[in-house]
Amino acid sequence: MLALDVGGTKLAAALVDATGDVLRRAVTPTPADPWPACLQLLEQVRAGEPVDGVGAGCGGPMTWPAGVVSPLNMPVWKQFPLRDRLAGAYPGVDVRVHNDAVCMVLGEHWTGAAQGVDDVLGMVVSTGVGGGLVLGGRLHSGPSGNAGHIGHLVVEPGGPLCGCGGRGCLEAVARGPAIVAAAAELGCPARDGRELAALAGAGDPIAVAALARAGSAVGRAAASVAALLDLRLVVVGGGIAESGKAFWDPLEQAFRDHARLEFLSGAVVVPAVLGAQAGLVGAAALVLRG
Amino acid sequence: MLALDVGGTKLAAALVDATGDVLRRAVTPTPADPWPACLQLLEQVRAGEPVDGVGAGCGGPMTWPAGVVSPLNMPVWKQFPLRDRLAGAYPGVDVRVHNDAVCMVLGEHWTGAAQGVDDVLGMVVSTGVGGGLVLGGRLHSGPSGNAGHIGHLVVEPGGPLCGCGGRGCLEAVARGPAIVAAAAELGCPARDGRELAALAGAGDPIAVAALARAGSAVGRAAASVAALLDLRLVVVGGGIAESGKAFWDPLEQAFRDHARLEFLSGAVVVPAVLGAQAGLVGAAALVLRG
Numbered sequence: 183m184l185a186l187d188v189g190g191t192k193l194a195a196a197l198v199d200a201t202g203d204v205l206r207r208a209v210t211p212t213p214a215d216p217w218p219a220c221l222q223l224l225e226q227v228r229a230g231e232p233v234d235g236v237g238a239g240c241g242g243p244m245t246w247p248a249g250v251v252s253p254l255n256m257p258v259w260k261q262f263p264l265r266d267r268l269a270g271a272y273p274g275v276d277v278r279v280h281n282d283a284v285c286m287v288l289g290e291h292w293t294g295a296a297q298g299v300d301d302v303l304g305m306v307v308s309t310g311v312g313g314g315l316v317l318g319g320r321l322h323s324g325p326s327g328n329a330g331h332i333g334h335l336v337v338e339p340g341g342p343l344c345g346c347g348g349r350g351c352l353e354a355v356a357r358g359p360a361i362v363a364a365a366a367e368l369g370c371p372a373r374d375g376r377e378l379a380a381l382a383g384a385g386d387p388i389a390v391a392a393l394a395r396a397g398s399a400v401g402r403a404a405a406s407v408a409a410l411l412d413l414r415l416v417v418v419g420g421g422i423a424e425s426g427k428a429f430w431d432p433l434e435q436a437f438r439d440h441a442r443l444e445f446l447s448g449a450v451v452v453p454a455v456l457g458a459q460a461g462l463v464g465a466a467a468l469v470l471r472g
Numbered sequence: 473m474l475a476l477d478v479g480g481t482k483l484a485a486a487l488v489d490a491t492g493d494v495l496r497r498a499v500t501p502t503p504a505d506p507w508p509a510c511l512q513l514l515e516q517v518r519a520g521e522p523v524d525g526v527g528a529g530c531g532g533p534m535t536w537p538a539g540v541v542s543p544l545n546m547p548v549w550k551q552f553p554l555r556d557r558l559a560g561a562y563p564g565v566d567v568r569v570h571n572d573a574v575c576m577v578l579g580e581h582w583t584g585a586a587q588g589v590d591d592v593l594g595m596v597v598s599t600g601v602g603g604g605l606v607l608g609g610r611l612h613s614g615p616s617g618n619a620g621h622i623g624h625l626v627v628e629p630g631g632p633l634c635g636c637g638g639r640g641c642l643e644a645v646a647r648g649p650a651i652v653a654a655a656a657e658l659g660c661p662a663r664d665g666r667e668l669a670a671l672a673g674a675g676d677p678i679a680v681a682a683l684a685r686a687g688s689a690v691g692r693a694a695a696s697v698a699a700l701l702d703l704r705l706v707v708v709g710g711g712i713a714e715s716g717k718a719f720w721d722p723l724e725q726a727f728r729d730h731a732r733l734e735f736l737s738g739a740v741v742v743p744a745v746l747g748a749q750a751g752l753v754g755a756a757a758l759v760l761r762g
């Protein structure tokens with residue numbers, strides 16, 4: 183199975199076997215014209231073997247299942263027919279395209295932190311905040327393929343303006359650039375999430391508070407959705423989720439404070455474990471476990 | 473199809489036909505010993521005809537699908553085996569028991585405000601705040617039957633204490649007694665939701681503000697879940713939803729302010745239309761459309 187993960191900063195492709203193992207993997211920075219680079223990566227990991235299907239994850243928005251993509255993080259693609267292009271390159275096999283955050287959750291569900299759990303919310307806290315849902319053991323896409331948009335739960339009424347036009351969305355509070363900007367307003371010199379996490383790790387109180395605000399918001403959202411969907415597991419990945427205790431302690435505290443209903447006893451939020459591979463494993467899962 | 477709706481203040485039973493029409497209906501105040509009264513009501517609407525199934529809605533918590541109920545609003549029933557009792561009384565037919573708010577949504581989905589809509593959140597804003605989800609045209613119960621618990625979305629971080637032990641849950645903000653209590657603290661004389669709605673209708677500013685706070689919270693929750701689950705329709709019923717413009721205008725404003733993603737264009741929140749019948753029609757749907 184060929185898998186493709188299209189991101190604004192890098193492209194990745196992999197050959198994934200029927201058990202979800204990544205046999206070969208290739209990555210390249212996203213060039214100005216991404217499509218030839220996608221094909222080249224796919225051919226590189228394919229290495230001449232026969233192709234039995236292609237799954238691809240890509241930033242949204244997109245039409246689904248048609249896979250016509252206009253990724254916010256890749257302005258050069260407007261209404262790009264990713265699925266049709268892949269189907270043209272690999273005729274006669276199943277080709278599926280879905281949101282990259284959805285693929286991450288599918289990957290974690292198949293071989294990562296959510297293995298064997300039938301009902302799970304996955305969140306990607308990174309440049310944006312995305313997510314996906316596995317319900318009853320299957321990907322829940324929703325009628326237009328947009329289910330899983332956890333980033334637009336309102337977590338701070340009257341809070342910061344969101345890219346969607348609303349206020350106080352989880353994405354507006356917890357996406358990396360928002361956390362860094364909030365800390366910068368108070369004089370924090372961190373230029374990105376990694377620097378902010380490093381400062382927080384060294385005890386900088388502004389960095390600690392900024393990550394705590396984001397972590398708490400993620401914890402409240404996770405508890406809210408666990409109650410709504412009868413979940414016992416939420417998996418959180420993405421760059422910000424690698425910020426350590428400054429992010430995770432307030433997250434877990436908020437989750438415990440809010441996930442109080444009896445049926446939520448034992449419910450947990452855990453870190454994603456597959457890292458950058460999750461999107462590729464999940465893209466393969468679109469076809470193999472769709 | 474026999475349908476039963478077990479509430480803390482009244483019991484209702486109905487004979488429902490295969491199209492969701494209520495052919496006969498009977499209601500009685502909930503007595504100290506509810507079970508004999510339930511049976512009597514069922515026999516009354518049955519009127520000697522053969523029984524092809526029994527569906528029942530009841531307040532939670534309960535085990536599901538076993539239907540062993542311990543309704544918060546009916547302390548006399550602790551671990552009452554409602555489903556087994558009904559199965560004993562009507563042997564050889566399908567007997568199903570579910571949360572009363574879930575039944576309301578199923579009723580509205582079958583013959584009410586959500587007819588023909590495959591993905592819908594239903595909310596009951598009353599003494600508590602409950603709900604249910606139809607996803608992909610089918611009731612979504614979740615692994616333990618608890619999916620739909622919209623009342624525990626966190627809508628006011630650090631807000632009022634909830635019965636669940638958390639803070640700022642939708643139920644803590646928008647349930648009738650909470651709205652009335654918040655208004656009473658400011659000197660409002662209303663003793664219940666109906667009186668509060670009447671005062672708000674007459675322009676009382678405290679009553680108007682109290683219902684606005686609840687309506688806004690419901691609107692934020694509805695927008696949050698619409699984004700998460702890719703919904704275009706939310707149906708809101710229950711006594712508080714009958715409070716008129718003072719509740720609905722802020723609700724709709726909050727929904728418009730927050731449901732901004734492109735795929736939510738055209739999404740609406742509408743009032744339930746079946747009133748007290750929804751629970752009975754939905755209880756029948758548990759069996760007929762389960």
